[in-house]
Amino acid sequence: MTRLAFLLALAFAAAITLPLVAPGYLVDVGMLVFFLAFIGQSWNISGGFAGQTSFGHAVFFGTGAYTSTILQITFGWNAWLAWPAAMLAGAIVGWIIAVLSFRAGLRGSYFALITLAFAEAFRILANSLSFTHAGLGMLIKADPRPANFQFKDPIWFYYLALALCIVSLLIAWQLTRGRLGSRLVAVRENEDAARALGIDVFAEKVKALSLAGAIAAAGGTFYAQKYLYIDPNIAFGVDKSIEMLLVTMVGGAGTIFGPLLGALALTGINEVTRTLASVVPAFKNVQPLSLIVYGVMLMLIVGRLPDGLARLFRRVDRHA
Amino acid sequence: MLDPGILFAGVLNGLLAGGVYVLVAVGLTLIYGVLHIINFAHGSLLMLAMYAVFFLWRLTGVDPYAALPIVIGGAFVFGYILYRLVIGRLSHGRDENILLITLGVSIVIDNVALLIFGGDTQTIETPYASSFVELGAALLPLPKIISFVASLLLCIVLGLFLARSDTGKAIRAVARERQGARLVGIDVDNIFALSYGIGIACLGAAACLLMPTYYVTPSSGHAFVLVAFTIVVLGGMGSFAGAAVGGLVIGVIESLGGLLLGEQLGQIGISVVFILILLLKPSGLFGARQ
Numbered sequence: 001m002t003r004l005a006f007l008l009a010l011a012f013a014a015a016i017t018l019p020l021v022a023p024g025y026l027v028d029v030g031m032l033v034f035f036l037a038f039i040g041q042s043w044n045i046s047g048g049f050a051g052q053t054s055f056g057h058a059v060f061f062g063t064g065a066y067t068s069t070i071l072q073i074t075f076g077w078n079a080w081l082a083w084p085a086a087m088l089a090g091a092i093v094g095w096i097i098a099v100l101s102f103r104a105g106l107r108g109s110y111f112a113l114i115t116l117a118f119a120e121a122f123r124i125l126a127n128s129l130s131f132t133h134a135g136l137g138m139l140i141k142a143d144p145r146p147a148n149f150q151f152k153d154p155i156w157f158y159y160l161a162l163a164l165c166i167v168s169l170l171i172a173w174q175l176t177r178g179r180l181g182s183r184l185v186a187v188r189e190n191e192d193a194a195r196a197l198g199i200d201v202f203a204e205k206v207k208a209l210s211l212a213g214a215i216a217a218a219g220g221t222f223y224a225q226k227y228l229y230i231d232p233n234i235a236f237g238v239d240k241s242i243e244m245l246l247v248t249m250v251g252g253a254g255t256i257f258g259p260l261l262g263a264l265a266l267t268g269i270n271e272v273t274r275t276l277a278s279v280v281p282a283f284k285n286v287q288p289l290s291l292i293v294y295g296v297m298l299m300l301i302v303g304r305l306p307d308g309l310a311r312l313f314r315r316v317d318r319h320a
Numbered sequence: 321m322l323d324p325g326i327l328f329a330g331v332l333n334g335l336l337a338g339g340v341y342v343l344v345a346v347g348l349t350l351i352y353g354v355l356h357i358i359n360f361a362h363g364s365l366l367m368l369a370m371y372a373v374f375f376l377w378r379l380t381g382v383d384p385y386a387a388l389p390i391v392i393g394g395a396f397v398f399g400y401i402l403y404r405l406v407i408g409r410l411s412h413g414r415d416e417n418i419l420l421i422t423l424g425v426s427i428v429i430d431n432v433a434l435l436i437f438g439g440d441t442q443t444i445e446t447p448y449a450s451s452f453v454e455l456g457a458a459l460l461p462l463p464k465i466i467s468f469v470a471s472l473l474l475c476i477v478l479g480l481f482l483a484r485s486d487t488g489k490a491i492r493a494v495a496r497e498r499q500g501a502r503l504v505g506i507d508v509d510n511i512f513a514l515s516y517g518i519g520i521a522c523l524g525a526a527a528c529l530l531m532p533t534y535y536v537t538p539s540s541g542h543a544f545v546l547v548a549f550t551i552v553v554l555g556g557m558g559s560f561a562g563a564a565v566g567g568l569v570i571g572v573i574e575s576l577g578g579l580l581l582g583e584q585l586g587q588i589g590i591s592v593v594f595i596l597i598l599l600l601k602p603s604g605l606f607g608a609r610q
Contacts, residue, residue, distance in 0.1 A: 053416040055423070104599045109358045109419045113549055114598045120546060121591040128585035135584070238542060242427065249420065288431035295427030302420045303410030 338571020
């Protein structure tokens with residue numbers, strides 16, 4: 001434990017000082033790692049700890065992004081105020097999907113497929129309704145003042161993403177120590193046995209998905225504020241759902257640091273292929289290579305290393 | 321309100337599109353019925369087969385319909401090998417794991433296609449593409465009628481194969497009772513790979529029938545995967561009659577959705593049907609067991 005604490009302190013110090021010494025593009029890459037680790041943790045809570053594999057987590061991410069953006073643009077809210085509202089909306093959507101699906105007794109693949117269909121339904125709605133500006137997407141007016149949740153210097157988004165990532169790690173850590181986490185793991189390992197122990201399986205799964213919804217929605221707002229633009233495909237597209245699933249599965253589902261490790265690995269591979277594409281002209285179009293590598297990693301990890309990369313680093317971290 | 325003539329044409333066009341969906345769904349339901357795996361790579365494999373049809377036409381000038389035997393055979397071999405080398409080896413344990421493996425397969429296929437073929441939309445031009453047949457108030461594209469008939473014929477052939485041939489009987493035996501089949505000397509692993517191959521061969525056929533009126537891009541798989549699952553869930557996982565009825569129903573729903581709600585919002589019909597079926601009757605119309 002002391003070794004882990006030492007490593008964590010070292011990593012934290014490195015993360016704090018990185019933007020002060022590293023070139024600008026590394027700051028953006030670092031921001032991306034922490035952001036991915038944050039939204040990945042949302043998938044980890046419902047998919048990793050509670051074992052409810054989702055193919056449609058973008059439904060929460062997009063709900064958050066659209067809620068805060070609509071509150072700002074259409075209703076003139078301050079972005080910081082809109083943020084908790086977006087999280088609430090994400091939690092509500094998580095709650096509704098969970099109550100509907102788990103009441104109907106959906107598990108395993110059926111649950112994964114229904115989340116995919118929900119995300120797709122939301123994408124089509126956002127693509128056709130006027131209050132989301134349909135396919136045009138929504139542009140947030142640039143007014144870079146901290147009071148507006150917009151920063152001139154990207155360093156602040158870096159630190160904010162770092163803070164979010166740390167919060168998500170603390171939430172996961174609390175889960176592994178607390179009763180909710182233990183109950184979720186019991187549900188994942190064997191629902192019938194969990195029920196026999198007196199655990200309200202339905203209620204625990206609903207809690208997990210609502211919490212996951214709030215976290216992914218917070219990520220959605222962060223994304224919208226960073227890039228000042230969202231559209232239905234960015235917000236609700238399959239790619240976002242797959243990204244959240246991948247970082248967690250590759251890093252280690254059901255472990256505290258899984259999403260962070262997965263985000264580091266995936267962003268790293270992405271940067272390598274991007275550099276390759278920009279340096280070697282023959283590899284101009286190799287961007288899809290990174291996703292090919294993730295796909296292969298996903299297969300290998302599910303088939304051969306179910307505890308993910310986290311397994312390679314630690315003795316046992318999967319909370320059981 | 322809508323003119324009944326337009327509505328009639330919409331229903332007919334939907335039925336014609338649904339005819340090819342039946343073939344896609346039959347492949348998915350066969351794989352589920354025998355192997356009990358949910359093949360999330362189904363859409364991506366269909367996309368790959370559509371590219372095969374496109375390149376056969378582009379490079380050698382083979383008409384998509386004439387390409388049927390080649391693409392069916394190629395798809396069967398591809399599916400068989402994919403199962404033997406990848407899916408059969410990695411997928412064991414919980415059904416979500418198998419779903420994740422096939423998701424991995426689809427991510428790899430989609431991006432390999434993007435890497436090699438680029439993101440452009442590709443179409444095939446055939447001399448009969450703009451021929452129409454008049455039926456009452458409806459004007460129906462000739463290639464869609466040919467594809468509809470061919471799709472149903474192929475389904476009948478597959479049905480006869482499963483009902484009559486020794487291999488077909490072995491497949492049905494494995495679907496019904498895996499252990500029993502093993503005990504009477506059926507090579508179950510081989511039957512798994514064969515069934516997966518046949519399921520993908522159905523996609524090869526569907527690709528030939530789709531290409532005269534459809535287009536292909538590396539993301540075409542996404543467009544089909546939810547449609548295929550909706551059909552199979554609507555009909556009942558593992559049910560052939562269900563896949564046939566489901567395919568036609570979904571074709572009509574899609575067509576009428578576009579007609580009544582507009583191009584954009586009309587696509588929501590599929591997702592809504594899918595969600596409602598899963599929530600209200602997950603065993604589907606013809607599924608006996610959950």
